[in-house]
Amino acid sequence: MTEKAESSGYKGEVLNALRKAGCEVGDIIRVTAGGKSYEGILIPRSESGDTAHIVVKLKSGYNIGIRIKPDVKIERIGKGAKPMFASPLLPEQKPELPKAIILSTGGTIASRVDYRSGAVRSALSASDLYGVVPELADVARVETEIVFSLYSENLTQQHWSQLAQKVAEHIAQGADGVIIAHGTDTMAYTAAALSFALQNLPVPVILVGAQRSSDRPSSDAATNLIAAVQAATKAPFAEVAIAMHETVSDTSIAITRGTKVRKCHTSRRDTFKPVNATPLARVNNGEVIMLTDEYQKRDATKKLILKPDFSEAVALVKFYPGLDPAVIDWHVEKGCKGILLEGTGLGHVSKYCFDAIRNAVNRGVVVALASQCIWGRVNMNVYDTGRDLLNLGVIPLDDMFPETALVKLMWVLGQTSDAAEAKKLLKINIAGEFSPRTMLDKFGVEGEEADGN
């Protein structure tokens, strides 16, 4: 056992077992446990607390953790030819394949453990990618560009604008599809932002992330990324969408419209859920299966309309019992031009907020409302409270959930500073953010997934 393996996260019993079998990180190994046999590349561990498992990257690109007990047999069956972070030997490009651009912004999907140093690097280059996911070379001619290397919680409206412009450039240069690797925390906000900023798209723009980095067992990084490239280059639609696990199993990746998708679980791989919508498509064994007829069509002759401006003078105020309405006044005093109220139920806030809302509207602030329920549709005509709010000038945002509603308000006030015009624009369906009343109501998942954290 060389120093290489020792620095790769394995310790104690497991390190001893690997030593005994003469295996080191990067080797192709066969592990036989409980009557089953697994073949793949031994990859390093980054979680120092765990001394019981080894991590093997299977041929499918899927990483599994195998608990090392006395009856588990480990054999070294070959020297690993890949992954090869050290020497970026790029696979040959196949000229007949479509051209895919992968833009990276940071986050878990763009981070990996350097196989030699053991350190985490968050940059993503074409060679890194082919090292981790060599299957991509069979799907597309992949080019990559690092746009940012940021945790997604640090992205703001300015980053959305830059990213929209970058996508537009690559589309102008003939990309058949654009993929954006992004941290999952605020990926849905960015997806909504790009949905409004990139109109009349000729090709798809697919955001993709990972809940577990590629060096960890059960990482979803490779499967999500492959599916994202397949959707971006093959799908018949041309919209902004998110590609992430549809269920806890690894067999299908949901492609969901950027305005109708939300991160709903802190750690599960199927964390992104459609809200008041079904996914646009599902990627299953490399096949892109459309799940709806209602989408904007791919058409290379379409001329992209770029509207990358977002206002920074917009705030979200979530209503809760005991909310101090003076926070609304404070936002108005600070020069806020739009306020998204996250109301309760069908679209309510307490009557003790009415004066502050009236004042805001009178001062020219656009006040809109979405429901903290998340699912369903606001209807402010049912109860007095809703009618009172409508009379105050509050704009009901139908079946948009709060995060998309907030991003739309930021975008609308980036297009116009006229409150009346902004209110009109808010109610126009720009990017599928409003669904028809008869939309199937499906939300959530069932089942259990071990919490890897």
Add this chain to the structure above:
Amino acid sequence: MTEKAESSGYKGEVLNALRKAGCEVGDIIRVTAGGKSYEGILIPRSESGDTAHIVVKLKSGYNIGIRIKPDVKIERIGKGAKPMFASPLLPEQKPELPKAIILSTGGTIASRVDYRSGAVRSALSASDLYGVVPELADVARVETEIVFSLYSENLTQQHWSQLAQKVAEHIAQGADGVIIAHGTDTMAYTAAALSFALQNLPVPVILVGAQRSSDRPSSDAATNLIAAVQAATKAPFAEVAIAMHETVSDTSIAITRGTKVRKCHTSRRDTFKPVNATPLARVNNGEVIMLTDEYQKRDATKKLILKPDFSEAVALVKFYPGLDPAVIDWHVEKGCKGILLEGTGLGHVSKYCFDAIRNAVNRGVVVALASQCIWGRVNMNVYDTGRDLLNLGVIPLDDMFPETALVKLMWVLGQTSDAAEAKKLLKINIAGEFSPRTMLDKFGVEGEEADGN
């Protein structure tokens, strides 16, 4: 047809059909449509826009709307003996039955159309109840008290305190179970509040609401209320819980712990979903079926511990891209003692908020964090951002979702003004608000329900 029916909401074609059949509101009628036959009491309509349906209260307590087409047959088969709002002829109390107290606070479930005047009244008296839900007399000796008549978005911490005290009084007077009729908008907040305020309960306290008032087709008011009384008087647990439809069908009512339940849809009857938990019980055909072994047991000899104080100096700040961190400073300046951050993912906010958070903590403010994902568990040890926030003194609230986390922070700061003590109390499992790591992860529903609004 008398004036009675004319003032009860029926118009046009439908009114003509009722006239022809000689039926008036309160009559027992049989309607035959599409080969099916429905028997029940003709009840008035409150939605003036609809002239196509009649509403019949079936024997099950369920209201259905039947579209009146030319081939529909309406027969009057008897004079309705009930409902009888006008003359409160209370059914005989059965002394062998347990004693249930129904406290009303307002909201849809406590509102009804007066059968004579057509006006909506939001008060709930014992006679009103027996008029609408006479089945209750077979379940319990029901007593009622109007505590408030408010839309739930107008309730605050002071109302939670009063309600907790009122519940304690009735338990001291020998109630075998307490039911609280409540608007659904903030019912989960109140349920969490009572869960912390009412400790060591001898009997269950069940909050119940309705998404559709009892005069509307498909109202869930009666079925939810009956199940709530059954759970309050018969269930083996003694905790604060919410009783609402488990699915879109009318066959089962979920009873879910007050700290683990959230309103997740604006209009569906199965809007309340367990978060990081399973329901405690299900009521099915009058049977209370326990779904877990882990609950506080009913025991009339237990001595209730009442802790009804909640701080008003607590704010929720939801993080989003572009959040102005000065809002945190503003809350601190205003004298806020606790701030609940609604972070992203595993528990993050942008680094540009760090200074404001550091300042708040240095000023003695308790800053805690829950995830806007809603489902899952925060884990602030995985990424730098989380570790930085922990180092700043932010308290991670594990698998509590933001609304319960906010209410707990309000309650904790109602118990102590010492920040160190408050932080300790925040992390103690008081009312099942923390679940074990292996808890089944189930969320959401599938299927479709016509939107009644």
